[in-house]
Amino acid sequence: MKYRRLTKEQLEEMHQEFINFLATQTITVDEWNDIKKNKPEVAEDEIDVFSDLIWEGVLSKVDYLENISATEMHLFYLGEKEMRLIAVRVHQPGVDLTTKEGFTWFKNNFLTEAVEMMIANKAYSDDRNKDKFELIEKGAVITKGELFNYFDDILPN
Numbered sequence: 001m002k003y004r005r006l007t008k009e010q011l012e013e014m015h016q017e018f019i020n021f022l023a024t025q026t027i028t029v030d031e032w033n034d035i036k037k038n039k040p041e042v043a044e045d046e047i048d049v050f051s052d053l054i055w056e057g058v059l060s061k062v063d064y065l066e067n068i069s070a071t072e073m074h075l076f077y078l079g080e081k082e083m084r085l086i087a088v089r090v091h092q093p094g095v096d097l098t099t100k101e102g103f104t105w106f107k108n109n110f111l112t113e114a115v116e117m118m119i120a121n122k123a124y125s126d127d128r129n130k131d132k133f134e135l136i137e138k139g140a141v142i143t144k145g146e147l148f149n150y151f152d153d154i155l156p157n
Contacts, residue, residue, distance in 0.1 A: 001048045001051070001052060002052045002055070002056075002130070003051065003052055003055040003056075003130075003133050004051065004055075004137075005047060005048055005051045006047075006050075006051045006054060006055075010054075011047070011051075014054065017050075017054070018050055021046075021050050021053070022046070025046075027046075055129075055133065056129060058142075059129035059132045059133055060129060062078055062132050062142050063077065063078055063145060064076060064077055064078065064142070064143045064144060064145030064148055065078065065132070065135050065136065065140035065141065065142060065143065066140060066141055066143045066147060066148070067135070067138065067139050067140040067141070068097055068098060069097070069098065069139075070095075070096040070097060070098055070102070071089060071090045071091075071095070071096075071097065072087070072088060072089050072090070072097070073086075073087070073088040073097060073147070074086075074087055074088075074140070075087075075088070075147050075148040075151065076135065076140065076148065077145065077148050077152070078128075078132055081123070081124070082121050082122060082123045082124060083121070083122050083124065083131070084119070084120070084121050084152075085118075085119065085120045085121075085122065086117065086118075086119055086148060086151045086152065086155065087117065087118045087119075087120070088106075088110070088115060088116070088117050088151075089115070089116045089117075090102075090106060090114065090115055091113075091114050091115070091116065092105070092109070092114040092115075095114075117151070117155060119155060
C-alpha cells in the first residue's frame, strides 16, 4: 500500500464509488460477497487498492495545507515544483492559536516581537503526492489557502 487504508467511515461515505470501482473490475455484488466470505485477503487487497486510488486523486488536487498547534502555525502552498512554507511561532505565554481568543490575540499582534515568522521553500522528493500525504499524516489539514495567501501577500519574499 502506498498510503493508508481509508477508515471505515470514509469507506462507508464512498460506498457508491467503491461499487463503481468493483464494477470496473467486473466484480458483481454476489462475487464481492463471496470474496469477502471465502477470500478475505483478496477483499483486503481490493480495499487497499481502492484506498490508494482515492488518496492519489485527492492528493493530486491539494494546493494548501495547514497545521496549527497551540503556539505554531505551518501554512503550506503545494506548488508544481516545490512547496512553500510560512511558519509562525508565538512566544507569548498563555496564547493558544487553536482557540478563538488566542487567534484574535495573534491577529492583533502578529507584527510584534512576540511572534516569529519564517518563509521557506522545499523541493519535493521523487513522489510529490507522498510528500503531501506525510504532511497530512502529521496533522495538516487541507484548506483553500486563505491564511497562507494573506501572509504571503504581506510578508517580504
